[in-house]
Amino acid sequence: MGLKYIEQVKSVILLLLILLSLTLTFTIWTYSPSYNMNETPVVDIAIAEKKRMEDVVKPYRLLLSQEESLSGSENTQMIEDVLNSMKNWEIQTVELLNNQASDQQINEYTKKPNRMTFFFPAEVPFKIYDNILNFTDYSLPNASFDRLIVEWSESPSEKMNLYFISTITQKVYTANIGNANQETFIKRLKKQTIDLPVYNEIERVNRLSLYVTTSPKIMSSYSYIVEEIAPEKFKNALFTTPSLVRSNPLGTSGQEYTDDSALMNVDFIFKRLSYVHPASESDQVGKSDELIQQSLNFVNEHNGWTDDYRYSRINFSTKQVSYQLYFLGMPVFSKDTATEIIQYWGTNRVYRYIRPYYTLDVSTPAKKRDVQLQSGQNIYDLIYSLSDKKVSSIDDIAIGYNLSQDDQEKVLNLEPSWYYLANGSWIRVTPELLGGGKFGLE
Known part of the structure; x- marks a missing residue:
């Protein structure tokens, strides 16, 4: 009786295994995954870091x-x-x-x-x-x-x-x-x-006072190997569907990225990219607090703070917010390289976005040397001696870094310099002026 009972149990288990196998096979054959054709592929758009x-x-x-x-x-x-x-x-x-x-x-x-x-x-x-x-x-x-x-x-x-x-x-x-x-x-x-x-x-009569240092200052100039961020990363961050974006060379000086709604130009000379979304353009005046908050959030969305950029300008009528590049706590200016992140806001989104696509690897300078700068008082006196009319238009005097490119060595040079602010622009007091040569106000 015992052996017969065991044989019956084995037969039942075998039958159950056969039925389970058939069920799994049928499920695999008939399974059809649900595809949403409107979904865009997930793309990693993180470029650098977020900021508060x-x-x-x-x-x-x-x-x-x-x-x-x-x-x-x-x-x-x-x-x-x-x-x-x-x-x-x-x-x-x-x-x-x-x-x-x-x-x-x-x-x-x-x-x-x-x-x-x-x-x-x-x-x-x-x-x-x-x-x-x-x-x-x-x-x-x-x-x-x-x-x-x-x-x-x-x-x-x-x-x-x-x-x-x-x-x-x-x-x-x-x-x-x-x-x-x-x-x-x-x-x-x-x-x-x-x-x-x-x-x-x-x-100054009927003007805000200027505040300047009274002693010379020793600072360092630096050279860094050019470190560029792949424009493809910004393409992935800024376009709605990166896989549909078309790319075309602009000779040897740039690259163009475009889809049916937006355009991004990359300027290899100025190391600058410019993104525009024409349909979002708006002529409404912006609110300052909303513009600044939106501009911070926008760059944070793609972790786009590649260096030390600081809020520097706002224009309510054009809804423009700008962030100036800083290096070792000093503003960076240049005539041949982009040093600002600039945003123009439109209807519920950024209309135009202009920025550098390089970064300064401050941990490893290729070259470094000390430079002695004159006092701020001496700089003011020098400008006054050359043009007392120019002095009346000055709103501030400060030290910044002049950024220049050395294409042969593929480096960026940062030279500490005196600047003065006039009519909304920072103007460099050039070495020619300080050395007694030609009128060196760029």
């Missing part, structure tokens, strides 16, 4: 006024250290203090003792800086500023104040600081700024 708002919206200068003396710095790390000590402050009750401040009044705000001024290269909306400092006022004004002043008192009983000044609209806003320990802040500030270079104020 505080990484791209930065002051370029700090000026400290104490007992009739001025000192300052354009050192990024030092400025960030001071700003970081302000991030826990509760900034309360932002109010309009002066609706039409004269240039003379703005000068007074800046140089009054026990004040520290941060200079920004372009106007920053309050709603954008709310991402960086802690505003507890939920009804921030729909306004912008390009100077932020911290005022303190030697008396512990008096509170610190903030002033937000727009040198463009000439409006001055003030705010209280809720929970700052004034004594601790002053001690830390004096420690952070103990060795700051001395600055001079150059006063």
